[in-house]
Amino acid sequence: MVYIVVMYKRRLILRKICTLNTVLKSNVSIWSPLAEAFNARPMQKFNFRRQDVGLFGVPELTTHDGFYVLKEQCISKTDRLINEALTRPRQRKMVEIFDEMSDSLCQVADLAEFIRLAHPEAKYSHAAEAACCAVSGIVEKLNTNVNLYKALKDAVVKGDIKPNTVVDKHVGELFLFDFEQCGIHLSEAERNRVVTLNDTILNIGQHFVAGTASPRMVKKNVLPSNIRDIFVSDGDEILVSGLYTDSANPVAREMAYRIFLHPDPNQESLLNDLLKARDELAKICGFSTYADRALRGATIDDPNKVLTFLHKLSQDIWDKAKADFDCMKNMKMLENNVNGPLGTWDVPYFTQKAKRDWFRVSSKEYSPYFSLGACMDGLNMLFQSLYGIQLINTDVAAGECWYSDVYKLSVIHENEGLLGYIYCDFYERSGKPNQDCHFTIRGGRSLPDGSYQIPIVVLMLNLPVPRWSSPSLLTPSMVDNLFHEMGHAMHSMLARTQYQHVTGTRCSTDFAEVPSVLMEYFASDHRVLKKFAKHFQTQQPMSDDMLQRLCASKHLFTASETQLQIFYAAIDQVYHGKHPLRGSTTEVLAETQKSHYGLPYVSNTAWQLRFSHLVGYGAKYYSYLVSRALAYSIWQTYFERDPFSREKGEKYRRECLAHGGGKNPKNLIADFLQVEPNPDVLAKSLIDEIDYHQGQVDVVTNRRP
Numbered sequence: 113m114v115y116i117v118v119m120y121k122r123r124l125i126l127r128k129i130c131t132l133n134t135v136l137k138s139n140v141s142i143w144s145p146l147a148e149a150f151n152a153r154p155m156q157k158f159n160f161r162r163q164d165v166g167l168f169g170v171p172e173l174t175t176h177d178g179f180y181v182l183k184e185q186c187i188s189k190t191d192r193l194i195n196e197a198l199t200r201p202r203q204r205k206m207v208e209i210f211d212e213m214s215d216s217l218c219q220v221a222d223l224a225e226f227i228r229l230a231h232p233e234a235k236y237s238h239a240a241e242a243a244c245c246a247v248s249g250i251v252e253k254l255n256t257n258v259n260l261y262k263a264l265k266d267a268v269v270k271g272d273i274k275p276n277t278v279v280d281k282h283v284g285e286l287f288l289f290d291f292e293q294c295g296i297h298l299s300e301a302e303r304n305r306v307v308t309l310n311d312t313i314l315n316i317g318q319h320f321v322a323g324t325a326s327p328r329m330v331k332k333n334v335l336p337s338n339i340r341d342i343f344v345s346d347g348d349e350i351l352v353s354g355l356y357t358d359s360a361n362p363v364a365r366e367m368a369y370r371i372f373l374h375p376d377p378n379q380e381s382l383l384n385d386l387l388k389a390r391d392e393l394a395k396i397c398g399f400s401t402y403a404d405r406a407l408r409g410a411t412i413d414d415p416n417k418v419l420t421f422l423h424k425l426s427q428d429i430w431d432k433a434k435a436d437f438d439c440m441k442n443m444k445m446l447e448n449n450v451n452g453p454l455g456t457w458d459v460p461y462f463t464q465k466a467k468r469d470w471f472r473v474s475s476k477e478y479s480p481y482f483s484l485g486a487c488m489d490g491l492n493m494l495f496q497s498l499y500g501i502q503l504i505n506t507d508v509a510a511g512e513c514w515y516s517d518v519y520k521l522s523v524i525h526e527n528e529g530l531l532g533y534i535y536c537d538f539y540e541r542s543g544k545p546n547q548d549c550h551f552t553i554r555g556g557r558s559l560p561d562g563s564y565q566i567p568i569v570v571l572m573l574n575l576p577v578p579r580w581s582s583p584s585l586l587t588p589s590m591v592d593n594l595f596h597e598m599g600h601a602m603h604s605m606l607a608r609t610q611y612q613h614v615t616g617t618r619c620s621t622d623f624a625e626v627p628s629v630l631m632e633y634f635a636s637d638h639r640v641l642k643k644f645a646k647h648f649q650t651q652q653p654m655s656d657d658m659l660q661r662l663c664a665s666k667h668l669f670t671a672s673e674t675q676l677q678i679f680y681a682a683i684d685q686v687y688h689g690k691h692p693l694r695g696s697t698t699e700v701l702a703e704t705q706k707s708h709y710g711l712p713y714v715s716n717t718a719w720q721l722r723f724s725h726l727v728g729y730g731a732k733y734y735s736y737l738v739s740r741a742l743a744y745s746i747w748q749t750y751f752e753r754d755p756f757s758r759e760k761g762e763k764y765r766r767e768c769l770a771h772g773g774g775k776n777p778k779n780l781i782a783d784f785l786q787v788e789p790n791p792d793v794l795a796k797s798l799i800d801e802i803d804y805h806q807g808q809v810d811v812v813t814n815r816r817p
């Protein structure tokens with residue numbers, strides 16, 4: 113890694129020259145080197161003497177065959193560590209050996225999983241996929257090693273060769289739980305059943321998710337003739353591929369809703385089988401419901417408390433959401449000249465329309481102020497004030513990246529030096545997954561020699577590619593996403609966990625989104641925006657009027673949007689709660705909608721059959737609401753008064769981010785916010801947020817002509 117240090121020194125020298133230039137051209141504001149770098153495509157340097165360093169600087173990965181070598185190395189290292197764990201006398205604590213094992217497996221699996229998704233060349237993605245499968249095979253074998261499980265259990269429960277610290281015990285229990293998820297502590301017959309059920313769940317889940325997006329074909333004559341042109345037709349059939357929420361025609365929106373969400377028997381039986389298999393799995397493993405099992409170790413670790421939180425929130429939000437719906441109903445009457453009811457299908461349409469008409473927030477007006485360079489400058493400025501760190505654009509070596517358009521950031525602390533690397537794969541390209549995402553490539557952990565294993569992550573976004581006439585210009589929602597993903601990256605960079613098993617974002621699902629949602633509050637604060645939103649040509653800062661409209665528009669109809677999330681979270685809880693259910697999944701949906709959502713269920717529709725998150729989240733969909741409630745409490749307690757406070761930033765880093773998943777989230781929050789995160793506290797936080805932001809919305813809407 114000597115090479116990187118040298119490059120970084122050179123970079124510092126370049127920065128000095130830039131500072132000199134700034135002084136010489138006094139009064140002429142120029143972009144910072146970071147902004148300039150991100151307002152152009154990543155520099156491609158050709159140096160024929162330079163050797164290919166391999167993907168992420170891993171020397172084996174100068175070729176796709178390297179994945180085979182990594183896999184072999186991983187197998188022999190795992191064998192060596194198993195041996196160490198089972199041999200007496202042991203020199204190291206059990207949890208240290210397990211963490212090293214987990215580290216070597218994750219370093220291959222995480223890197224391979226990322227390359228499988230992101231590498232444009234098939235030979236790489238295939239080799240990476242093979243490596244992923246091989247690591248899964250190793251993990252499966254480990255999970256059935258009864259001697260290893262017993263050795264770990266003894267060390268965690270009875271005590272190890274040296275006393276276990278609180279962190280040792282916490283991480284040790286996480287490893288034990290992973291084992292027990294696979295039924296290792298059960299009889300052979302039960303263990304085999306667990307393996308079968310896990311396979312079934314994986315398999316059904318994949319089919320169900322695939323089915324959630326499939327379009328519907330209907331005969332043309334099902335639709336009134338005046339709206340047929342809105343849809344794609346094929347002969348005498350019409351293809352309905354979504355909800356058409358942006359169509360100005362209310363009949364088209366309604367028809368699309370009824371057709372697209374018409375119950376599909378195949379999806380229904382997949383969902384039933386999935387829920388049944390999960391319930392059986394939970395019961396074999398000693399839990400009363402699947403939700404019980406899923407919530408172990410979470411901030412709210414009891415499904416009853418989740419339901420209490422959702423019910424409380426539901427009650428407190430009812431009238432606020434109703435006010436939103438009344439407002440939309442009014443809009444509908446004005447637009448269509450009929451006094452009809454507001455349909456579920458109308459909500460996204462009028463929310464968008466109000467944003468457009470009342471706040472006049474158009475991408476055309478706003479995007480020139482959000483060049484990627486300006487936004488990166490904003491993040492850098494913010495992190496510098498809060499944590500004393502800088503993001504330094506760093507040259508990539510030959511062969512280090514999977515694609516040419518990738519930037520590499522070194523995260524440098526003013527006293528601690530290099531904290532980690534963030535690779536930024538920001539631009540859209542064909543074949544790239546169309547989802548913004550944070551990937552851990554290498555977790556941080558303390559090494560035996562006292563040094564620290566530097567974390568490496570990738571942020572993947574889908575921003576527009578810079579053109580000859582302009583840099584990449586972001587819409588306001590892309591800015592939110594960039595800040596959100598950077599929140600995850602900072603969790604990875606600023607965590608200083610002893611064990612990689614709990615590095616940065618590897619924490620409970622209902623806490624994992626807290627740092628990223630918190631960043632959205634910074635991105636919606638006019639004082640923060642004012643510092644970096646500058647026109648890419650003139651460098652004029654965004655006007656106060658534009659800032660006010662933008663910030664207010666982000667909070668329009670928050671009550672009705674939150675109510676929808678409550679409804680989704682409640683369905684997810686009920687489906688994964690007590691079985692058998694009190695009726696079909698559609699009957700449960702209708703009943704839950706009645707108690708949690710302000711608009712009625714539409715008969716003969718089955719929205720749950722399109723709800724793909726039931727698979728990925730499985731009883732944890734509430735996490736989004738809890739993360740938001742916690743993030744808002746943190747914002748309100750620590751940053752609302754001064755979003756640039758170093759003192760508060762340091763406290764947040766020390767007491768929240770630094771722990772990664774190494775501290776029980778319930779205790780972490782209780783210590784940091786000085787309040788127990790119970791259902792009442794969490795519900796109140798969200799209601800406070802809605803009330804506070806409604807004030808911002810009212811200021812702008814009252815000004816409306």
Ligand SMILES: [Zn+2]
Binds near residue numbers: 625
């Ligand atoms: Zn996120």
